[in-house]
Amino acid sequence: MTQTTAILERKIGGATDLQSVVRTMKAMAASNIVQFENSVRALADYSRTVELTLGVCIRESQSPSRAKYIPEVATNMTAAIVFGSDQGLVGQFNTIVADEAMRTLASVPGKHMIWAVGERVRARLADTNSQLVGQFNVPSTVQAIAPLVGQLLIEYETQAKQHPGTELYLFYNRPTTGSLYEPVRRRLLPLDNAWRRQCSQTPWPTKNLPQVLGDSMQTLRKLTGEYLFVSMFRACAESLASENASRLSAMQRADKNIEELLVTLNSSYHRQRQSSIDEELFDVVSGFEAFRASK
Template sequence: MASIGLIGIRRRMKSVTNTQKITKAMGIVATSKLKKSRERLDGNINYYNYVKEIKNYILKAIEGKNIYIDGNKNGKKLYICITSNLGLCGGYNVNAVNETINKLIKDKKNSILMVVGKKGKNYFNKFKINVEREFLDLGEEPDLEDMNSISNLILNMYTNKDVSSVYVIYTKFLSSVKQVAETKKILPLEVNENNDLDHNFEFEIDPQDMLENIIETYLDEELLNLLLNSKSSEHAARMTAMDAATKNAKDILDKLNTEYNRIRQSAITEEISEIIGGAEAQK
């Protein structure tokens, strides 16, 4: 009977060891991807801040009504939820989806949903929530060209008065151990009255026309910044999840090894007792 128990434990130990090798490898890959993603995020921030600064300057210079500032009075809201194509990243996708659902349930009739990432699509399909548009092929290293297809769609819907406001649900990267799902409004634009500009800009054309010229570029950069935050958060969450799984596998192996040794020792003791008992019987 002891041999049967030992065989079962050995099989389980082999299975856990194989799983541990996989989670450790995935953790190493996630760490490498996080490093690259953070470099892209950090490298993009200066340009993002500069574009945002120009946008703020133009908004302050505009006089009179402007659709990008005042809205179009439609009433419908567009939500864009950023998730991943791959799983095994802890609560990363669940947190973004829950943040989105909390927004949608407040006004279902006037809410339109778009999703970035296959995992978000799967979650919303599971909850039977209608997804107007999906973006599933942005790749590991999205760029401004990828964002342009989304920003064009957003601008067309906004200027055609199909929606009155646009929100992006993304995961803000704070550190390798902390990421937070947030909602950011990207249309209509908001004037930051407290913003102190680092540069003095002079434009030869009307600020209204200037805003029309840069709005698409600004949205491209805004979306890219949000997506880069989400990508870094995804890799950080996966790294943490795989590290935890690897440590958990080690704990299980330690317990199985202890149990294996206990059963084996018990079997050896039993065999010795039987040998001694047999020897005594021969006397």
Template sequence: MRITTKQIDEKIKKYEELQKIVISMKSVASANVKKAQDLISSLREYERSILDLIALMLSHFPRLGMREIPVKGSIVVVFGSDLGLCGVFNEKVAEKATSLFKGKELKGYLVVGRKLSDIIEHKKIKVFRAPTHYEAIYSRASELIEEVSEILRNEVFEIYTVYNQFSGIGKYKPVVKKVFPFEVRIGKSDNIPPVLDIPPEDIIKGLIMDYVFAMFYTAFLESFLSENGVRLMNMNSASSSIGKNLERLKMERNYYRQEEITAEIEEIMSTYKALSQE
């Protein structure tokens, strides 16, 4: 069956519509990457500042230091995505989490991301939605810290995070971080205890939860950054592929249009000759 320029025009229109969608997705992913990159270094500095404050408090109130408390096992918080178009992003972090804690005393997984939840099948305590835009990270981290606080209310568990750490656009590596309990290097105090209106144990407890929250926020941010970096790379590749297809289709259209024009001219000439002979 002979292809027509009308059929090619329909294909071109579909590719142009797809290109608009891809460009829009590229723009969103690019904005997400930039915002996350701008925050991540300051967030790490914030974590260190909290640890310094905890160390300072414990130097004045050593009796409040973390003692050896028997733990009931481990809880692993695994960070993935709600959305697709990010390759094996979820598969890699799931493999890291399940293989590393296989055979260990594990209470279960707190899973962030519906796509990831489809892969991790066993011992899921709860599934959380992953942030699909930068502004949602804080609320997602708040939901997670509330759940963990409730779990730790009556029993003590080791808390780990497993997430994809950003190492460049389209590049990441699954990492494991121990969140709780954590070690603090306590320096020498100046022997002048601070004047406090709040009991020191309440201050330290608050600082500990602030630190755990910051660790969760960092994990969310790293995972979000890695996910959007992969998506940005994939959208760049898709945009390039669509552009090449559009260029090819337009060349084909010109070729077939030229053939149609030639055929029309030949038909006109044939008709003219036939009329002239009459």
């Protein structure tokens, strides 16, 4: 009986320690969600400014068809950047975004090359016929997102020089209100006519109309680079917010399961302990009765 009680005590202690770890991870995930969501909101004004100035440059161009970051030449190459996670405990997070990428690329003809951001999503994408040309670690802070985006842009530009007109897709999970997150697919390059037309028709918010000084095409290329940077930064931040939301949900379920397990273990421990006490009291009473009978 004592051995069984000791085993229950060890199980209760182990479950309590695990619950402490789970609650710490919950707090960290909740804090990270706020951090990355704030970065996305802070980026909104800058992104709006970049799009407005792009519209001005496109309108200033003599021919809107010239407003391209990469010439629209025939190519059989498609590049994709897939944002996933390095760590587990995120449910179907990596599976969902990898399936979205594979489903989209399967409908795009030609060769495909993929950069995976995260070890877990890379393992998922390794099962496809697409060429994995690079892998990057997932940033853990907002400050680490910008260096990652810079590396991604360098990698893409290197490949684009060898294959002009290479299309660029982004795949990531975005937080939603109705559920934890949803997969997102974005085609960034080349800039199509519909996007340029919509951007050029966006009205300037004030009466002081801007002018483009110098070479409008060179300015347009610089702004397009900023547009790519902002788009990738936002995709990475939203992916990190979704990852932490998924981890928070998993930790909440784990915390609930551990709490139910502790209730069961404590109930069993108290029954065992009470049974042990009853047996000890019974032995004492029996001994006393036997002693009194002998007298």
